Amino acid sequence: MNYTLQYSVVLQQLPYLLGGALVTLQVAFLSFWLGAVIGLFGAVGKLKGNRLIRGLINAYVVFFTNTPALVQIFFLFYALPDVGILLDPMTAVVIGMTVNTGAYLTEILRGGILSVRRAEIETAEVLGMSHLQSLRYVILPHIAKTLFAPLSNFFVWLVLGSSMAAVFGVEELTGRAINISTANLRTIETFSVVALIYIALTVIASAALALVGRWCFRVTARIF
Amino acid sequence: MPLLEVKNLAASYGALTVLQNVNLSIEKGEVVSLIGSSGSGKSTLLRVLMGLLKPNAGEVRIDGEKVDYGSRSSLKSIRDRMAIVFQQYNLFQNMDVLKNVTIAPVEIKKRPRADVEREAKAILDRVGLSAKLKSYPDQLSGGQQQRVAIARALTLRPEILLLDEVTAALDPELVNEVLDTVRELAAEGITMLIVSHEMGFVREVSTRVVMMDKGQIVESGTPKEIFENPREPRTSAFVSKILRH
Numbered sequence: 191m192n193y194t195l196q197y198s199v200v201l202q203q204l205p206y207l208l209g210g211a212l213v214t215l216q217v218a219f220l221s222f223w224l225g226a227v228i229g230l231f232g233a234v235g236k237l238k239g240n241r242l243i244r245g246l247i248n249a250y251v252v253f254f255t256n257t258p259a260l261v262q263i264f265f266l267f268y269a270l271p272d273v274g275i276l277l278d279p280m281t282a283v284v285i286g287m288t289v290n291t292g293a294y295l296t297e298i299l300r301g302g303i304l305s306v307r308r309a310e311i312e313t314a315e316v317l318g319m320s321h322l323q324s325l326r327y328v329i330l331p332h333i334a335k336t337l338f339a340p341l342s343n344f345f346v347w348l349v350l351g352s353s354m355a356a357v358f359g360v361e362e363l364t365g366r367a368i369n370i371s372t373a374n375l376r377t378i379e380t381f382s383v384v385a386l387i388y389i390a391l392t393v394i395a396s397a398a399l400a401l402v403g404r405w406c407f408r409v410t411a412r413i414f
Numbered sequence: 415m416p417l418l419e420v421k422n423l424a425a426s427y428g429a430l431t432v433l434q435n436v437n438l439s440i441e442k443g444e445v446v447s448l449i450g451s452s453g454s455g456k457s458t459l460l461r462v463l464m465g466l467l468k469p470n471a472g473e474v475r476i477d478g479e480k481v482d483y484g485s486r487s488s489l490k491s492i493r494d495r496m497a498i499v500f501q502q503y504n505l506f507q508n509m510d511v512l513k514n515v516t517i518a519p520v521e522i523k524k525r526p527r528a529d530v531e532r533e534a535k536a537i538l539d540r541v542g543l544s545a546k547l548k549s550y551p552d553q554l555s556g557g558q559q560q561r562v563a564i565a566r567a568l569t570l571r572p573e574i575l576l577l578d579e580v581t582a583a584l585d586p587e588l589v590n591e592v593l594d595t596v597r598e599l600a601a602e603g604i605t606m607l608i609v610s611h612e613m614g615f616v617r618e619v620s621t622r623v624v625m626m627d628k629g630q631i632v633e634s635g636t637p638k639e640i641f642e643n644p645r646e647p648r649t650s651a652f653v654s655k656i657l658r659h
């Protein structure tokens with residue numbers, strides 16, 4: 191074998207790849223926060239809702255946590271146009287990942303709510319707080335603190351998982367890597383650089399999240 | 415007119431009847447202590463008063479005004495007028511001391527933050543915690559946490575303060591710092607309903623002592639009457655048992 195590694199062609203494309211990394215972060219960020227809103231409603235609904243609501247939420251969670259996200263997005267992308275709903279790739283991916291994230295976060299957040307000490311909730315009540323106020327001032331800060339590590343991990347997992355968007359032609363990091371390597375035929379070089387960018391993204395995201403956790407929620411996690 | 419009046423109150427946990435035919439009235443400025451053996455329903459009575467457990471029968475009046483435990487606005491109004499401190503202090507773990515004390519008056523009752531903070535700092539100073547405003551509950555001793563809980567209740571400016579065994583979870587050497595705080599409140603004329611197993615303290619601080627047994631009030635009188643001349647055999651049995659320690 192006399193294949194010589196040539197990184198210069200890839201490095202010339204670094205700005206293009208970094209632009210893709212930004213799209214990757216956008217997809218992960220949007221899916222995470224939109225999914226968190228769904229997850230919060232899901233968790234509260236599962237704890238407080240009537241049988242019908244609990245049943246619907248359970249069906250949602252079971253379905254979306256037991257099928258691959260990729261399959262779910264394929265469905266959105268290729269089946270919905272048949273009923274007249276056309277989605278551009280980015281929207282389809284974000285919706286798919288959001289719905290998927292919402293299902294996982296329903297379960298994670300439900301556990302978080304259950305872990306709030308009953309006494310703190312009663313105290314909120316006798317201090318005159320409504321359910322919504324106790325959610326805002328007591329339950330959510332508790333969840334943010336106790337679930338900070340698993341939620342951060344989940345975000346990192348979304349950063350990596352968003353690479354499947356490439357399958358649908360979204361030009362995020364992996365998508366752009368595919369574009370480059372099909373043009374320059376330097377697959378090894380391209381993907382090793384992309385791997386490094388992914389590592390940098392997740393390390394930076396983890397460190398930034400750890401700092402946010404430390405400053406805002408007194409989470410005493412180590413940064414590395 | 416009594417500040418708090420309880421008539422024929424009954425309550426249960428599911429099928430278990432815990433309070434029956436409870437009658438009690440408290441005048442403004444009184445310090446009433448509830449005593450009685452474990453499981454007699456003392457905490458339950460306070461929980462019912464605060465609306466944490468719905469009564470099955472009877473009525474509660476504050477200043478003559480009947481409380482409707484099924485109505486949100488009525489619940490809101492009793493929680494404006496009464497405050498409770500629990501045995502396990504129950505501070506919010508995610509808030510520092512000052513936030514714990516000011517959150518309800520500022521965010522719930524919408525009083526101006528600057529006023530509330532000034533008042534809270536004065537109250538925290540009075541309970542000896544002015545150096546701990548920025549500490550979190552897990553950085554405080556049990557006695558300190560309990561004094562924060564009392565300060566939090568006081569900052570609500572309640573007309574009646576309910577204290578449920580506020581020293582029971584504390585190490586012996588921390589008990590007195592909390593009792594001293596309560597003694598001062600009593601001296602200031604704050605109306606209180608206290609559950610306590612500290613008989614020396616009950617005797618000294620109470621204007622009236624109420625003995626409960628099996629969910630009923632069996633006797634009520636001045637500390638002297640209850641501790642020296644109880645009319646009821648159940649009271650004398652309880653008092654002599656607990657004073658022997």
Ligand SMILES: Nc1ncnc2c1ncn2[C@@H]1O[C@H](COP(=O)(O)OP(=O)(O)OP(=O)(O)O)[C@@H](O)[C@H]1O
Pocket residue numbers: 427430432450451452453454455456457458459
């Ligand atoms: N959450 C609950 N669910 C079911 N039963 C309860 C609950 N809380 C208390 N009880 C029962 O109600 C009865 C009265 O309890 P309560 O806590 O009012 O007693 P207490 O006089 O405060 O006792 P202690 O001195 O031990 O605090 C007891 O029989 C107890 O087992």
Ligand SMILES: [Mg+2]
Pocket residue numbers: 456457458578579
């Ligand atoms: Mg009790």
